[in-house]
Amino acid sequence: MAECGTWSAYCAGCHCLRCDEAQYQYKTRYRFDLARGLTRQVENGPVTEHLKKLHEEGWSDEQIAASCGVSLPTVTAHRLGLHPRIQRTIADQLLSATPTPGNVSATSKVRGLGSTRRARALVAIGHSLNTLTRETRLARSTVGRVTSGCSSWIAAETAQVVAETYERMSGTLGASDRSRAYAQRNGWAPPLAWDDIDDPNEVPDFGEEVPAYVANVENYKELARIQGYSQEAAAARLGISLSQLKWQIAHYNKKNAA
Template sequence: MRDHLGNTLPAVRVCSDAQCERPATRRGLCPKHYMQHWTRMKMYGRWQSVYVPTDAAREHYTALLDAGMDRNQIARLTGISRSQLNHLLHARADRGNKPAARILRENQDKLLALTVPEPSQLWRYRAGGSPVDGTGTSRRLQGLVAPQSHLAQRLDIQPGNLTGAVHGRCDVSARFARKVAELFEELQLTPGPSSTATARARRLGWHPPLAWEEGTIDDPAAAPGAAEAVDPAGDVDAVAVDRGIAHARLWAATRSTERGALVRPAMTRAEKLAVVERLREEIPIGVLCRAVGTSDRQLPHGVDPQRMVDGEKLPTQKEAA
């Protein structure tokens, strides 16, 4: 539609009622049909406003700030504008000099979906250039037991710039912490390429990756466990393996755009390897490793991931058939 000067006019939404051609004002309805809809939903007890009080959102936003996150970071992760977040705590001159009293239900849901992080996990959420504690980064680099030049090449930095991070002498950027975590996830089950680096790590008392739990490696107060206790050549739980197999099959059959909604069951590294061994002839190895949360490069050479469970060896897919 154009005006008398030939300019294109913005499209006018029409009421969604089939018999009405009036302009829509609220929820796709004209004023008349909106009031009819409102009255009917009120009578049925099913009316739900698009706005909700800000109490829950304000409390959760304050908790996120107290945990160390900042407004820009929260806005980036939730998709809520910084001004809207700011109005949860600070007065609005155009609204009676008081903080916002209500918030869109959609925005509240987005905010509440953002989990309050532990202080040691802030590196996962902070902006790339923000400084974070380097404890977890140092433990991961030490655990990989590789020459510093090799690690620097994989991380695309100069070897000399890696010394402080390896020895835990400094904070690191959140971006660098995430890069190290990705490299650690990829190589943690792959033996180091240098016997010299292995001897040096043993001399300095550095702990191997299997000595750390995934949830505590970033905690400065956490102590390493015995590496033998989490040896990938250890026993596995048959129930956990069955759950992992069911999840892997479902994950492989699900569209890539819908896989984010699937929840991976908790499994140890040995159990993940057992799932891979059971399904490697049924599902492509790359897809299978992503489904269980490991990497095909993490599969140790010469180590059979099948283990004994309650005295019985887990059968392969071919044997089970």
């Protein structure tokens, strides 16, 4: 039953003073919108395309509905294109739907690719699995599965924890040379190699074919200029020690001064 004092209640047959006032306000807004050339309904095509794209990325109708506050049946109907037109307000909500591990049910499943890349990036800058286990407070077996990439789908709650840990630790160099060497052997990219770490089509940028010290120094300069990074923070993002970066800067300056 629609709530009294609303347009829906008026349409359902209630003609009390509050519902009559709601009907009057609705009609007034409707005439005002028509005078401005605005319609209450729009073509459903862009909405259907947006929902299909989210579905192809692995998001369920339930997760999309939770992220934008629209009912599940409405999401499903418009993803399938069952209606040629849609209310403008609902269209705006659906087009703004951007499900993330943080705004869907903690127990629902999300793609594990972004979490795997984040865990591997942290290993690439020297954080061991034991460190990641301690910092995430997840079971070591869970951290191992995420890092290995053997789980294509993981709990949204796990993905959120990994993302928060990555944001906190990606600017700090870890203490494990063994982890760095393991990541290098397996081609795991450090944080700086990613632009959009969640984009399944993105390929990590390891830099141009130039000497490693040149790439590191030029990346450091860019980090310092644009984001105000210190040498220590930049070294952590680059996956090298502070002493290595200082030596490379000195060597770079000497070469360019010659």
